[in-house]
Amino acid sequence: MREIDSNEIRKAVRDMAIAAAHDLEPDILEALLAARDRETGELAWNILDLLLTNADIASRERIPVCQDTGTGILFLELGQEVHIQGDLNEALQEGVRLGYEEGYLRKSVCDPLTRKNTGTNTPAVVHLEIVPGDHLTIRFLPKGCGSENMSSLAMLPPAAGTEGVVRHVIDRVLAAGSNPCPPMIVGVGLGGSFEKAALLAKKALLRPVGEKSARQDVAVLEERLLREINAKGQGVHGFGGITTALAVHMEIFPCHIASLPVAINIQCHAHRHKEIVL
Amino acid sequence: MSLLRSEPAFFDNLPEVRLPFSPEALTSLEAGQLVSLSGTLYTGRDQTHRRLCALLEDGKELPVDLVGQLLYYVGPSPARPGRVIGAAGPTTSYRMDSYTPRLLALGLAATMGKGARSAEVRQAMLAHGAVYLAAIGGAGAFLSRCIKKSELVAFAEAGPEALFRFEVENFPAVVINDLAGRDYYALVAAAKKKGEG
Numbered sequence: 364m365r366e367i368d369s370n371e372i373r374k375a376v377r378d379m380a381i382a383a384a385h386d387l388e389p390d391i392l393e394a395l396l397a398a399r400d401r402e403t404g405e406l407a408w409n410i411l412d413l414l415l416t417n418a419d420i421a422s423r424e425r426i427p428v429c430q431d432t433g434t435g436i437l438f439l440e441l442g443q444e445v446h447i448q449g450d451l452n453e454a455l456q457e458g459v460r461l462g463y464e465e466g467y468l469r470k471s472v473c474d475p476l477t478r479k480n481t482g483t484n485t486p487a488v489v490h491l492e493i494v495p496g497d498h499l500t501i502r503f504l505p506k507g508c509g510s511e512n513m514s515s516l517a518m519l520p521p522a523a524g525t526e527g528v529v530r531h532v533i534d535r536v537l538a539a540g541s542n543p544c545p546p547m548i549v550g551v552g553l554g555g556s557f558e559k560a561a562l563l564a565k566k567a568l569l570r571p572v573g574e575k576s577a578r579q580d581v582a583v584l585e586e587r588l589l590r591e592i593n594a595k596g597q598g599v600h601g602f603g604g605i606t607t608a609l610a611v612h613m614e615i616f617p618c619h620i621a622s623l624p625v626a627i628n629i630q631c632h633a634h635r636h637k638e639i640v641l
Numbered sequence: 642m643s644l645l646r647s648e649p650a651f652f653d654n655l656p657e658v659r660l661p662f663s664p665e666a667l668t669s670l671e672a673g674q675l676v677s678l679s680g681t682l683y684t685g686r687d688q689t690h691r692r693l694c695a696l697l698e699d700g701k702e703l704p705v706d707l708v709g710q711l712l713y714y715v716g717p718s719p720a721r722p723g724r725v726i727g728a729a730g731p732t733t734s735y736r737m738d739s740y741t742p743r744l745l746a747l748g749l750a751a752t753m754g755k756g757a758r759s760a761e762v763r764q765a766m767l768a769h770g771a772v773y774l775a776a777i778g779g780a781g782a783f784l785s786r787c788i789k790k791s792e793l794v795a796f797a798e799a800g801p802e803a804l805f806r807f808e809v810e811n812f813p814a815v816v817i818n819d820l821a822g823r824d825y826y827a828l829v830a831a832a833k834k835k836g837e838g
């Protein structure tokens with residue numbers, strides 16, 4: 364049994380919240396850079412260039428990349444040989460609260476009915492998985508809502524087949540227009556159950572940008588979706604060009620013989636994420 | 642990261658337009674045009690709109706005269722000590738669609754956010770001679786530097802959703818809906834279709 368102090372967890376989450384808001388990871392920076400260098404539209408090229416400059420300013424001057432510093436989404440993989448001293452959930456929430464307060468981040472969480480802001484950006488959404496081993500991996504994905512609001516879940520009939528899935532994903536992505544700040548990353552969760560599909564779609568966003576699925580047929584589908592989405596020409600911020608999406612990531616899971624759940628979780632170019640292993 | 646350039650010259654050489662717009666400037670704006678805004682504007686998003694429209698509903702006076710002004714949909718992140726403001730890029734505009742025609746009827750001349758507007762808003766813009774612009778979504782750190790002054794005007798209790806008056810300099814924006822009724826997002830889609838046709 365390995366002991367991890369909840370104070371250590373709290374501090375790690377606080378630091379991740381602040382770092383995520385200001386310092387984009389190499390995967391998204393490289394994807395934006397590659398997109399800029401490929402781009403043919405003049406306005407689109409210049410906006411991609413500006414987004415790289417924006418990331419640079421954010422990191423150097425400690426101004427958040429985007430003012431929507433998001434809802435905190437935490438993915439935990441907890442080794443079954445780990446024992447946590449103290450209250451895990453409290454440590455996570457307190458870490459988020461401290462990060463948003465001390466990092467000058469925007470508090471965007473409110474009661475869904477009264478719309479009253481909780482004032483702390485908590486509660487964060489926590490997903491916990493128990494895995495073998497004696498480590499705790501924490502991933503922090505602050506999610507802005509311009510893109511989150513364009514996400515969707517559909518229970519397609521199995522007869523829709525692969526073509527039905529492709530059409531559905533493309534329709535949803537195009538309907539989002541410039542609302543989610545394209546270029547976007549499209550997370551697709553295919554199969555499982557109602558809630559599993561949604562979780563898969565979000566988890567798909569945790570993959571390094573542009574990394575293909577390990578399953579060959581899924582990788583082919585990802586590539587086709589990306590190609591077809593970009594061929595529609597909505598482009599960066601809806602101003603035309605060849606970069607509506609930077610990547611399509613699809614996660615799949617077996618589903619019921621009568622079911623074909625498809626969830627789409629859209630992520631914007633301000634793809635902020637951090638990871639730590641304790 | 643050494644790959645990044647420090648200053649994009651493209652955005653330094655845009656046609657300059659003063660805020661609030663003069664009637665001539667407003668008329669001259671064309672869908673698809675990139676402009677550099679300097680002057681004063683007001684801010685507001687979901688809660689500001691809800692509160693403004695509630696005041697109108699009750700027949701009360703608004704805390705600010707919106708006639709001829711530009712309303713920017715933004716909820717900035719808090720300013721660090723010594724700074725004017727935090728990140729301050731646009732939020733998605735359609736969430737304001739149900740409130741916008743009322744404000745346009747009062748004489749609001751322009752709105753700015755990101756994403757397309759509803760048919761009702763486009764119609765109201767035509768009826769009242771107003772325009773809609775898009776700011777660069779997700780460029781909050783860059784845009785923060787274009788805001789030279791920020792003053793709280795109303796609804797402090799709404800936190801980041803309060804109504805502020807900004808003084809901006811060289812703030813880049815794209816004209817989406819102009820006075821002639823053109824819509825830049827629709828023009829892009831139509832041009833693409835024609836190219837395929």
Ligand code: SF4
Nearest residue numbers: 429507509544631779
């Ligand atoms: S969609 Fe993303 S980049 Fe755009 S405003 Fe929201 S958080 Fe920022």
